[in-house]
Amino acid sequence: MTMYIYKNIAKSIGVAALVMQLTSCEKWLDRNPTEILLEEQVWNDPEMARSVLANLYNRLQPTGGLEGGLLSPTDVDEGMWSGGLGGNNGRNTRVNYGYDVKQLWDYGLIRDINLFLENIEASTVMDAEDKQQLLAEGRFIRAYVYFLHVRGMGGVPLILRTYQYDGPEGVPAMREPRATEAGLYDFISTELDQIKDQLPQTAGSKTRANKWTVLALKSQAMLYAASIAKYNNLMTDPIRTTNGEVGILADRAAGYYEQSLAASQEILNDGPFALYEENPDRAQNFYELFTTKNNNPEVIWAFDYTLDGKYHSFTFENIPRSLRESAGGAAGVTPSLNIVEAFDYLDGRPGALVTRTPDNSDYIYYDSPEAVFEGKDARMAGTVITPGSTFRGQRINIQAGVMEWDEASGRYIVHTHADLGREFEDGGLMVGHDGPLPNAANVTNSGFYLRKYVDARVGSAQQGQGSDVWWIRFRLGGIYLNAAEAAFELGDEPQALAYMNRLRERAGFAANSLTALTIEKIRGEFRVELAFEEQRWWDLKRWRIAHEVFNGNRQSANTLVHALWPYRVVRPGDPDKHNKYVFEKRVAPRFTQPRFFRLGNYYSTIPQNALNGNPLLVRNPFH
Numbered sequence: 001m002t003m004y005i006y007k008n009i010a011k012s013i014g015v016a017a018l019v020m021q022l023t024s025c026e027k028w029l030d031r032n033p034t035e036i037l038l039e040e041q042v043w044n045d046p047e048m049a050r051s052v053l054a055n056l057y058n059r060l061q062p063t064g065g066l067e068g069g070l071l072s073p074t075d076v077d078e079g080m081w082s083g084g085l086g087g088n089n090g091r092n093t094r095v096n097y098g099y100d101v102k103q104l105w106d107y108g109l110i111r112d113i114n115l116f117l118e119n120i121e122a123s124t125v126m127d128a129e130d131k132q133q134l135l136a137e138g139r140f141i142r143a144y145v146y147f148l149h150v151r152g153m154g155g156v157p158l159i160l161r162t163y164q165y166d167g168p169e170g171v172p173a174m175r176e177p178r179a180t181e182a183g184l185y186d187f188i189s190t191e192l193d194q195i196k197d198q199l200p201q202t203a204g205s206k207t208r209a210n211k212w213t214v215l216a217l218k219s220q221a222m223l224y225a226a227s228i229a230k231y232n233n234l235m236t237d238p239i240r241t242t243n244g245e246v247g248i249l250a251d252r253a254a255g256y257y258e259q260s261l262a263a264s265q266e267i268l269n270d271g272p273f274a275l276y277e278e279n280p281d282r283a284q285n286f287y288e289l290f291t292t293k294n295n296n297p298e299v300i301w302a303f304d305y306t307l308d309g310k311y312h313s314f315t316f317e318n319i320p321r322s323l324r325e326s327a328g329g330a331a332g333v334t335p336s337l338n339i340v341e342a343f344d345y346l347d348g349r350p351g352a353l354v355t356r357t358p359d360n361s362d363y364i365y366y367d368s369p370e371a372v373f374e375g376k377d378a379r380m381a382g383t384v385i386t387p388g389s390t391f392r393g394q395r396i397n398i399q400a401g402v403m404e405w406d407e408a409s410g411r412y413i414v415h416t417h418a419d420l421g422r423e424f425e426d427g428g429l430m431v432g433h434d435g436p437l438p439n440a441a442n443v444t445n446s447g448f449y450l451r452k453y454v455d456a457r458v459g460s461a462q463q464g465q466g467s468d469v470w471w472i473r474f475r476l477g478g479i480y481l482n483a484a485e486a487a488f489e490l491g492d493e494p495q496a497l498a499y500m501n502r503l504r505e506r507a508g509f510a511a512n513s514l515t516a517l518t519i520e521k522i523r524g525e526f527r528v529e530l531a532f533e534e535q536r537w538w539d540l541k542r543w544r545i546a547h548e549v550f551n552g553n554r555q556s557a558n559t560l561v562h563a564l565w566p567y568r569v570v571r572p573g574d575p576d577k578h579n580k581y582v583f584e585k586r587v588a589p590r591f592t593q594p595r596f597f598r599l600g601n602y603y604s605t606i607p608q609n610a611l612n613g614n615p616l617l618v619r620n621p622f623h
Contacts, residue, residue: 044125049134052116056141057207059109061303066314066453066471071333075101076536077549077558078339080591082445083317083332089590092561096552096596099623102152102537103604106145107159113142114162136198140209140217143191147221150184151538154246154603154620158187177616180244182252185225189259192218203272206293206302206470212271213301216474218263219482226256226489227542235544239602245618246603257486264483268499273297273476275506282508286382289477290453291469300474311466315455320385320396321420321443322433326463328442331435335384335448335532337562337585340373343380343528346508351376353564355583363582369398369566372583378508383531385449387432387566392456397421398447399432400565403582405574414567426570428579436565438589445590447564452532477503477529485522493517500525541602552596559594560587598622 042048073079074091081091117138120131149156157176165174179187192214200210225248232238233250240247267273276298279285289298305311316325317332324330341351353372354364366372369388373380385391387398401416402424415424417431420443424430435443455467480503488496493516500522501512514521526539540546549558563586571578600622611617 040125043119043123046126046130046134049116049120049123049126049130053134053137053141056109056113056116056138059112060141060144066305066312066467066469072534072537073333073335073532076540077336077561077595078531078536079333079335079450080446080561080588081332082334082443082590083330084328084441085439088332092588092591093593095593096598097550097601099598099600099605101601101604103607104149104152105156105607105610106149107157109145110142110159111162113138113145114160117142118162132198133200136195137209139191139195140199140214143188144217146184147188147217147224150181150188151221151224151542152604153606154241155179155181155184155244157614157617158184175614175616178245178618181228181246182225182244182248185221185248185256188221189218192221203300206296206299207304209301212267212273213474215263215267215271216300216479219260219267219479220474222256222260222263223482223486224538224542226253226260226486228544229253229256230489231542231544239599239621241618241621243618246621254490257489260482261486261490264479264486267300267476267479268483271300271476273300275476275480275503277506282378282506283381286379286507287451289382289475290472291455293470298476299470299472300476300479302470302472304470305466305468311468313463313466314453314469315460315467316463318450318454319461320391320434320449322396323392323394323461324442325459325461329461329463330442331444331449332442333450334444334446335450336446336588337448337564338558339527339531340380340384340386340448340564342524342531343377344524345375346377346510347375348513351380353583353585355564355585365569365577365580365582367580369581371581377528379528379531381451383450383452383528385451387447387564391449391451391454392458396434396449397429397432398434398436398444398449398566399429399568400436400447400584401567402428402430403567403569405569405571405577412569424568424570428568428570430568432566436563445563445588446561447566450532472533477506478533478535481522481526481529484517484525488517488519488522496522503529540597544602546597546601547599550595550597552594554594556594559596561591562586563588 042052071088071091074081081088117135120126120134120138123131146158155178158179159176163174196211196214199214203210203212229248229250230253232240232247238247274297276289276292276296277285279288316329319330321330341353344351355372356363370386373386381389385396387396389396401414403412403414406413415430418437418440420431420435421433422431434449436445436447437443453469455469459465460467480499484496484499487499496517497514500517501514503525504513505511523539523543527536530536540549551559553559565584565586567582567584569577569580569582603620605623606617606619611619
């Protein structure tokens with residue numbers, strides 16, 4: 001059937017999407033026998049307006065999350081690209097980060113949000129309660145979108161209305177300068193304060209805004225603002241512009257930390273949330289936190305998927321090689337040894353794996369590939385598939401080769417092969433069914449596979465079918481971290497310790513395992529708790545240490561992706577070593593260039609077409 005809509009409504013992408021929904025939804029067709037959708041019908045009917053709102057929510061898809069194969073860990077020290085040898089393999093070989101990395105300038109979406117708000121506000125028929133909620137949700141979405149912009153771009157033009165194009169002569173009046181970075185954060189704070197009590201006070205929906213999503217966004221955004229106010233000004237040469245488009249005054253830091261802490265504490269003290277602790281197996285529990293949707297008490301806000309037409313290929317792209325269900329998938333992003341060693345041992349030891357004797361004269365011999373990881377923070381096994389661990393009930397065989405002892409030379413001879421699952425002459429395994437291999441597509445190069453967000457359901461790794469595992473934007477674990485950092489920065493170490501220790505208990509640490517805190521320890525907890533959740537890049541930036549962590553020096557700890565390659569030992573006659581396992585730490589063979597974060601990467605470039613069209617825009621520093 002044909003559907004008509006007036007021209008001034010069709011300008012909105014959201015309403016255009018609504019028309020598509022109506023043509024395929026029988027219940028809506030029954031409501032409109034005339035087959036004509038009038039403007040006042042859309043904006044005066046809460047259900048139709050909510051369909052437009054749903055389109056705006058849907059356009060908040062994760063910029064690099066499950067839809068994009070979660071490539072962001074390959075931008076930092078969490079992982080590398082082990083997929084195809086072309087295209088994304090450039091992430092392993094780039095000389096430096098481009099200044100356009102993480103660039104965002106989505107004023108098409110901002111215009112559509114403003115149009116939605118104006119039309120709802122103008123409605124004369126809609127019930128006051130429906131109108132208030134729709135306006136508050138639209139304002140939340142807009143505040144969130146501006147947060148995504150300011151964290152990567154600094155101050156951007158703050159547009160809160162729509163403009164009508166009436167010809168070239170009217171263009172100059174439509175141009176807006178950039179807001180200050182502090183001004184944008186202040187706008188976000190004020191908006192969230194104003195709408196908090198206009199939204200549902202319950203957390204019935206995990207995908208729509210309510211009081212608690214508002215507080216979670218404030219917790220996050222104000223922590224970012226506080227960090228920039230403090231740490232940017234501690235740099236030898238702070239990054240700023242003359243009029244504040246970039247940079248926040250140092251005396252604003254405490255106020256932002258206080259706002260972040262207050263929002264976090266309201267969630268922790270009064271919110272209907274709890275840390276996910278449904279499985280006594282702490283590693284499996286941490287994994288299930290990200291894949292369990294029904295009655296998940298930790299999730300505050302998520303971007304959901306369903307297999308009825310909306311799904312993602314993340315599992316297809318990242319499943320271990322031996323479990324792949326379609327050719328061309330598997331091992332896209334594989335975790336680094338760097339992140340594995342960032343997880344401490346439960347007895348308090350640092351997380352570096354012990355693979356050599358203290359005098360470095362020999363290997364440490366383990367009874368099984370998984371033994372080297374015993375006693376680690378449970379979050380590690382819930383995040384990473386390590387050699388010898390299981391997924392989907394199957395053992396993941398990660399073995400680089402065989403080390404055979406040669407008595408004549410008094411050393412090991414290394415045997416390996418390009419064929420996965422290849423047997424050695426003694427009938428035992430030589431190369432694992434899951435690699436690693438030095439230069440092969442879709443096989444781990446780092447010696448690990450990703451577990452977090454990978455779907456354990458059979459069929460979810462099939463190309464064209466996909467997974468409906470959701471992407472979590474805000475969860476209680478992150479709020480505990482925000483609260484701990486803000487409290488620490490405000491000088492309340494006992495409160496910060498209480499928050500940090502509660503989160504660590506879930507990972508298997510003893511109660512009160514930490515008795516003192518440093519900012520470095522807090523940052524380490526952010527790193528492991530939020531690994532592969534698209535936080536590391538932004539955290540390093542707001543703390544102003546990204547240029548130190550990724551300094552381009554091959555000798556630095558985290559500029560290169562390090563790998564762990566296991567070998568089976570063949571040494572008959574020596575029962576303490578024969579058929580044991582040893583491990584080689586090495587730079588991942590496909591990762592050839594050290595990461596180099598330049599000062600100009602703290603803020604992304606403004607798109608050239610935006611600069612060309614608006615001479616009021618000030619470029620970001622170093623661009």
